[in-house]
Amino acid sequence: MNSKKVLLSVLSLIVLVFSACSNTAKVSDSEIIVNLSVEPKTIDPSFNAQIYGVIYIQHVFEGLTTRDRNNKVVEGVAESWDISSDGKVYTFHLRTNALWSDGKPVVAEDFVYSWRREVDPAVASEFSYQHEPVKNARDITAGRMPVETLGVKAIDDYTLEVELEAPTAYFLELTAFPTYAPLRRDIIEEHGDSWTLSPETYIGNGPYVMSERNIDENIIMVKSTNYWNADTIIAPKITFVFMQDGAAAIAGIKDGTLHLAYEPPQQDIPTLTEEGLIQIKPLIATYYYPINVTNRYLRDARVRRALSLVIDRNYIVENVTKGGQKPAGGWIPYAVNDVSGDFRENAGDLYDISKEGYSNNIALAKQLLAEAGYPDGAGFPVIEFKTDPGNHVGIFEAVQQMWKEHLNIDSSITQIDNALLGQTLLEKNFMIGRLYWSSDYMDPMSMMSLFVSYNTQNNGGYSNRRYDELIERAASTGDQNVRMAAMHEAEKIFIDDMGAIPIYFYTEPLLVNPKLKGVVYNPLGFHRFNYAYLEK
Template sequence: MKKIALILLYFTFLISCSNTKTDNGLLINIGPEPKTLDPTYTETYDGSAYIAHTFEGLTSRDKDDKLIPAAAESWDISDDYLTYTFHLRTNAKWHDGVPVTANDFVYAWRRAVDPKVASSVSYQLNPIKNAAKIINSELPIEELGVKALDDYTLEVTLESPTAYFLDLLAITIYSPLREDIINEYGDSWSQKKYIGNGPYYVSEHINNDKLVMIKSTNYWNSENITAEKLTFALLDNPNTIVSSIENGTLMFGSNPPLQDIPKLTEEGYIDYVPLLAIYFLSVNTTNEVLKDKRVRNALSLSIDRNYIIKNVTKGAETPAAALVPPPVYDIEGSFRENGGDYFSTKEEDYAKNIEEAKRLLAEAGYPDGKNFPVIEFTVESESSKNIFEAVQQMWKENLNIDTVVNQLEWGVFMQTTRGDKNFQIARSGWMGDYNDPMTFLDTFLSYSPQNTGSYYNKEYEDLIKSALTNGDKVSRMQTLHKAEDLLMADMPFIPLYFYSRVILVRPELKGVMISAVIPPRFFYAYIEK
C-alpha cells in the first residue's frame, strides 16, 4: 500500500506541475515545507534560501560569491574599526511600496536579541555592542549598539573590531523587518502578511506543496533580475525529486539517494558545491586516556579518509587534515591552501600514517593497543553509524583498539554530548556562519557551546581573543594561522572530511548563483533554449 500511495503522490505532483515552464516559471526544489519564513528565527538551509529571495540585508553576494552593497549603497568605517555608518539606498522599497529605512534595521536587530523573542540564532549578532548582554537579560534592547541617524543613515557600534562584520550582514538574521506588520499580526505575520524588501514577493504558499514567488517591481534592482517567477516545490521525497529531474518537470533539486548518484552523474544531472562545513569526531579531552594528545593523534592518523569518502559517504567530499575548510578566504587566496594540511591524506602515504600512529600509541604507553580500554563512540544516526563502523575496523586492524557504538535518539544525543558532555568520542561537525576562519576556530574556545570535548589551552584562547580584537587584517590572519597550528598539534577533535552539497540540475538551467556561504539563489536563472 505504501508503494501505491507513493506512486499516486508522484503522479499528483506531476499533474500539479504540468506546463511548468509557462505556468510556474522555474520549478525548483530546495527542501520541504520550511519550519518558518521569519528571518529572526530561521536556522535551516532551505528556510534561509527562501528568505534570500524575499529579503535583503545591508550587504549581499554577487555571482562570483563576492561581497557587494545591497540595501546599503555605501558605508564608512571608523579608524578604530568599531563604528560603521551605513548609507541606505533611497530607492529601496518594501514589496508594498513603503520605503526601507534605517529604523527597519534597528527594529529587526533589537527584536533578534530580545530574550523574550528567544531566537536560537541570536548569537550571530554578538559582534554588535551589548548584544550578548541583552540576550542574557543583563541590559534592555534599547542598549544595542545600533541607531538610525536619519531615515537613510544607520550607525552600528561593535564590541571590538570584527573583520568579518560586513560578511555577517549578508546572512538572514540581519534582514530588516516591518514593525507595523509584526505589531499587527505578532509572530504569525509571516503566514498572514509576508512582506519583504528583496527581489521577490510570495504570491502563493500552500503548505507541503509549493511556494510561489514573483519578481517585485518595487525592488530597487528589479530591472536586472532575470527570472520573473519561481515556484519552489516543497518536496521531501528524494525518489520523487530524482524522477522529476530526469523527466524535466523539475529544474533543480538536492539530496539525491546515495545509490542514485553514479547513474545521475552519468546522465549529467549531478553537481557538487563545496561548503563551509566539516565532519569530525569530537573527543572528550577530560577522559583519562583521551586527554593524551599522542593518543588523539594516533587515532586520527590511523583513519583512511579516502576509503570513507569513496565507499561510505560517496558525496565527493574532501579528506580533512585541518579544521578550516578550503572555501574560507585568507587575505589573499584560500586560508586552507595557504595553511596547508597537518598530515597527509594521500593514499600512497597512508601506510606511513599508520606507522606513525603505532609509534605515538606505544609512546603513550599502549604498544600494539595493549591495555588500551574499549572506547565508546556515541552517534545519532544510521549514516553516522556507518561511517564510524569503517573507522572502528581501521582502529582494530591498525592499532588493535576495540570500540563499541552507542546510537542515541537525536534529543538524547544532544543532551549527552552538548549538555552533559558524558561521552568519550562522538560524531560532530560544524557549518560556518560566515566566510572567515574565526567561525570555525572560535568553536574551540573553552566557553563555546560547540566545544563539546571540553578542550582548553590558554595559549590558544589568547591567540583567538587577540584575533577577535585585532583590526589589522594581515596580523589578525597570521594569528589565526598560529591558532590553527596549535589546535591541530593538540588534536582535540578528529577531522574526517569537508562537506560538499550534492545538487541536481537540469543541463538547460543556467545562471543559478551557487555559493559556499549561503544557499543557491535564482535571481539570474533561465532556461537555455
C-alpha cells in the same frame, strides 16, 4: 554554517504524492522547482542555522548589503556608506525606495530592532555570536548590559549608524547575512513565533514574497512587485519542495518536474555524472564529528586523537562519498582567504592524511590509546554515534569498521531526525555525532569562532583558554597579519586537542536538469534563483 546542518527525515506521503504527480504534471517554463531538503527548522532570520534556510530567507529578505550575480558584496538596502578613519564606525545611507512586501518603507529602525533581537539573551538565538563585532553585543548576550546599549542606532529613517568593537575586515560581508536583515517589529510582536508560518505575516523586503507555505510540503515564492530592484529579477516563481527520496528526485530531474535537488544518492553519483545530471560545485565547509569532551571517556585528548588518526579519509572520499570531496588535513577548508593566498594551503596538513602515512597513523593511535589507559581498546565502552538518516550512515559505517579493526573499539549508530539531532547535540546528550560547518563569509573567523568556549553552537563543549585568547586577538584588530597569525596558531591548538574530528572538505554534488540556467551558485552554499530560467 552551521551549523548549517542537513535536515534529513523520511516523508513518505510527500514522496508518494510527488512521484504520482511527476508523471502527469506539466511544469510552466516560468516556474523553477527546487528540492533543497525537507521542512526547515525555521525560516526566521534571527534563528535559522541551516544553509538551505539561508537560501529561503535571502529570497525574501535583503540586508544593508547583498550579493550580485558574481557573488560580490554590493549595495542592498543601503545605497552607500561611510567608514570612519579608525574603521570602527559605519554610517549607512538607506534607499528611500526600499519597501516591505506590504508596501511600507524600510527604515533604519527596522535594523535596530532586528539586531537587538538577535543579541537579546531572552531570545537566545544560536547565531547571536555573529553580531559580536558590533559594540557591546557580547556583553548583552551574556546578560551584562541591556540590549539598548548595542552599537546601532537610527539617526533618522534613512540613516543607520553602527559602532564596532574593533575594525572588522569582513563586516560588509556580515551585513549581507540573514541575521543582519531588517525585521518588522509590529508583525513579530503581534504574531509571535508563528509569524513565519503564513504568507500574510511573513513580510520581507527582498526580491520575492511567500505566496504559499504548506508545512512538510513546500514553500512557494513569487516575484515581489515592491522590491526596489524588481526589474532585474528573472524567475517569476520559485517552488521549494520538501522531499526525501533519492529515486523520486532523480525521476523528477529526468522528466522535468524538478529542476534542482540536493544530496543525490551517493552510489548513483558516478552514473548520474556520466548522464550529465550532476553538477559538482565548490562549498566552503567541513564535514566533522563533534565530540562531547565532557564525557569521562572522551575528555582525554589522546583518545580523541586516536579515534581521528585511524580514520582513512582517502577511503571515505574515494569509495563512500564519491563527490570530489577532499580529505580534511585540518579544520579550515580550502578557498578561505589568508593575508595572501589560501589559508589551508599556507597552513598545510596538520596531521598526515597521505595514503602512505596511514600505517604510521594507526601505530600512533594505538600508542595514544594505550597511554590513555585503554591498551587494544580494553575497558573502553561502546561509542554511541548519533546522526540523522541518509548518506551519513554509510560514512559512519566505514569509520565504525576502522575503529573496530585498528583500536578494537565498538560503536553503535542511533538515527534521529535532524531537528532532534541538533537539539540533542546542543544539550550534550551524546558521545560522538555528525555535523558539518560551512563558512558564512570569506574569512577564517567564520570557521574558527565556532569553537570558542562560550559559543552556543560549540556542541561538544570544547574549551581551551589559549584558543579563546587567540580568537579574541584576531577579532580585535584590523591588522591582517596579526589576525591570520593568531588563527593559524589557534587551528594548530584545536587540532592538537582534537576538539572535534574533521573528516573531509565539502564539495556539493547537485542534481540539475540540463534546461536550468542562470542559477547563481555560491561557494558558501547560498545559491540564488533570482535569475534562473529554463532553456527552451
